[in-house]
Amino acid sequence: MTPTTLEARWQQLNARLGVPEALRDTTFRQLAAAYEGSGRHYHTLTHIRTLLETQAQHPEPLHDPEVVQLAVWFHDAVYNPLRDDNEVRSAQLAQEFMAKTSLPAERRQRVVFLIERTKDHTQPQPATDTDLHFFLDADLQILGAAEADYWQYARQVRQEYRLVPDILYRRGRRQVLEKLLLTPVLYQTPGFRQRLDAAARLNLQAELRQWEKGGL
Structure with a gap:
């Protein structure tokens, strides 16, 4: 998947969610600039591509794949190694974007929840939240x-x-x-x-x- 195809995937996701085209374009440029910043080496668009490809290949259907995809796109949008609130700030950025959409509040909160759970993969996770389980495992797959x-x-x-x-x-x-x-x-x-x-x-x-x- 090339960066162009990454943009196409972003556009397709947001078209399904009814996000206006201008907002889609502006937000993609914002995310691409963040992930391709000069200080990024692992947490780049390549990492996002890997997670999206993993979801596409996942054998079991997710309950809300679009929410998981939004979490993938935003989960490392803010990444400053000298701070410990990157997940909260990334979730806030996602909130700011979703507030301009018609996405229901419940789904917005799910995106925020998924992003914030990436702060510590070693914590116990809700036993029945299979979308969260997949998201965390995909994020951590590089270890294996x-x-x-x-x-x-x-x-x-x-x-x-x-x-x-x-x-x-x-x-x-x-x-x-x-x-x-x-x-x-x-x-x-x-x-x-x-x-x-x-x-x-x-x-x-x-x-x-x-x-x-x-x-x-």
Whole structure:
């Protein structure tokens, strides 16, 4: 899927939701500019493309696929590695967009909820919320990627935190890796868990060992 096709997917989604064309165009440019900012290396339009493709290939139908797609588009729209409120601010940006549409309040709140749940994937999740489970698992699938892809991801994240000194980044990254490894359930859905859990834990352990040796 090329960036042009990404825009086409955005247009198709918003056409189904009855969003005016001018608002669609303006918002796509805003999102594209955010995701392709100079400080982005992993959290880019490529990440959005991956999640949208994953949804398209998902074997089980979602209850509200359009809400999930909106959450995909906005979930990393605000990304400042030096702040801890990116998810809230991304959700606010989504709210500002949806307030200009005819999307019902219940669906708007679902988009906000999905985005805000990405703040900490290790927290217990509502047991029956299968759309949330899919969204979180798709967002976290990079952890179980092939070894070369995982290391590329790890280096890209380090680039995004380039303003953080190595000694501080190493400490923080190790805490993140250890927390993920201690999480009994990394993936909420059986399919993701079966395909990715073992590989994800191996990747996380390998990166943790690398930081214990000094760095990537």
